[in-house]
Amino acid sequence: MAENAFPTGTLMAGKRGLIMGVANKNSIAWAIAQQLAAQGAELAFTYQGENLLRRVKPLAESVGSDTLLECDVTDDATMDSTFAALKDKWGTMDFLVHAIAFAGKDQLAGSFIDNTTRDGFKSALDISAYSFVDAGRRASQMMNDDGAMVTLTYLGSERVIPNYNVMGVAKAALEASTRYMAADLGPRGIRVNAISAGPIKTLAAAGIGSGRHMFRFNKAASAMQDNTDAKGVAGAALYLLSDLGASCTGETHHVDGGFHAIGMPQEDALRASLES
Ligand code: NAP
Numbered sequence: 001m002a003e004n005a006f007p008t009g010t011l012m013a014g015k016r017g018l019i020m021g022v023a024n025k026n027s028i029a030w031a032i033a034q035q036l037a038a039q040g041a042e043l044a045f046t047y048q049g050e051n052l053l054r055r056v057k058p059l060a061e062s063v064g065s066d067t068l069l070e071c072d073v074t075d076d077a078t079m080d081s082t083f084a085a086l087k088d089k090w091g092t093m094d095f096l097v098h099a100i101a102f103a104g105k106d107q108l109a110g111s112f113i114d115n116t117t118r119d120g121f122k123s124a125l126d127i128s129a130y131s132f133v134d135a136g137r138r139a140s141q142m143m144n145d146d147g148a149m150v151t152l153t154y155l156g157s158e159r160v161i162p163n164y165n166v167m168g169v170a171k172a173a174l175e176a177s178t179r180y181m182a183a184d185l186g187p188r189g190i191r192v193n194a195i196s197a198g199p200i201k202t203l204a205a206a207g208i209g210s211g212r213h214m215f216r217f218n219k220a221a222s223a224m225q226d227n228t229d230a231k232g233v234a235g236a237a238l239y240l241l242s243d244l245g246a247s248c249t250g251e252t253h254h255v256d257g258g259f260h261a262i263g264m265p266q267e268d269a270l271r272a273s274l275e276s
Pocket of ligand 1: 021022024029048099102152201205
């Protein structure tokens with residue numbers, strides 16, 4: 001198997017789903033898409049604006065998808081047209097991947113209490129948390145009864161991470177929404193879960209102040225003493241979206257090399273991270 005290949009198989013054969021949040025080849029959603037396609041899934045993608053279409057189209061084509069739908073999650077008209085197009089094309093669907101978040105750069109640095117504005121708070125919560133509720137409701141209306149949804153979150157929802165600020169609050173709302181959605185959709189057999197990924201170098205991660213220090217510290221302080229691999233996140237998404245994940249819902253599953261489990265890093269690793 002080639003170094004970057006994703007494990008192939010038929011776990012997702014016959015299943016169709018929407019991937020929201022591929023910006024480029026480094027996006028976590030792209031790793032998930034490749035893993036799902038390698039297991040036989042049929043995929044549709046959303047993109048935001050013509051610039052992104054240029055980047056997303058060749059990626060989508062490489063996994064056999066010609067369904068690219070323009071969608072800004074703050075715009076009801078594009079949400080309506082996205083799900084109407086899916087309904088026309090597929091009639092029903094089996095899964096949703098939500099990998100979308102945004103906060104203004106001015107909200108992601110320095111003091112949370114001083115720098116968080118009303119507009120910054122509203123837009124971070126709208127784009128990063130409400131969009132999952134909205135997309136999840138729309139997807140559930142055309143979802144088969146054994147369907148599944150996954151969103152992406154981060155430890156900054158549970159603990160204070162420097163500069164993560166309002167995004168931590170948005171991720172807390174996203175995780176709570178995951179539990180409420182799981183309860184609403186559970187009787188139909190539809191499962192809703194969140195993956196709490198460790199830091200991965202993507203466009204979104206580049207917007208957070210002190211990113212370099214974050215990667216160094218995570219590598220030193222995680223149980224596995226390494227940074228998180230997007231392929232590990234994709235594998236967890238495959239488990240949660242396929243029948244392997246039956247009975248698992250309302251969960252926030254950490255895929256971060258065990259960083260969340262550590263109370264205090266090993267002394268040598270901590271010293272090395274501070275000195276490097
Ligand atoms: P990414 O490649 O930059 O993906 C973020 C996506 O969100 C982009 O496709 C972006 O599109 C989209 N987006 C933002 N605002 C939108 C809007 N109004 N409408 C539609 N799409 C919008 O970064 P990523 O790291 O893979 O992020 C995916 C998810 O993983 C996010 O929820 C992020 O918080 C989460 N996560 C990331 C990490 C990490 O370290 N990278 C760790 C844990 C969790 P545009 O580029 O057009 O804005």
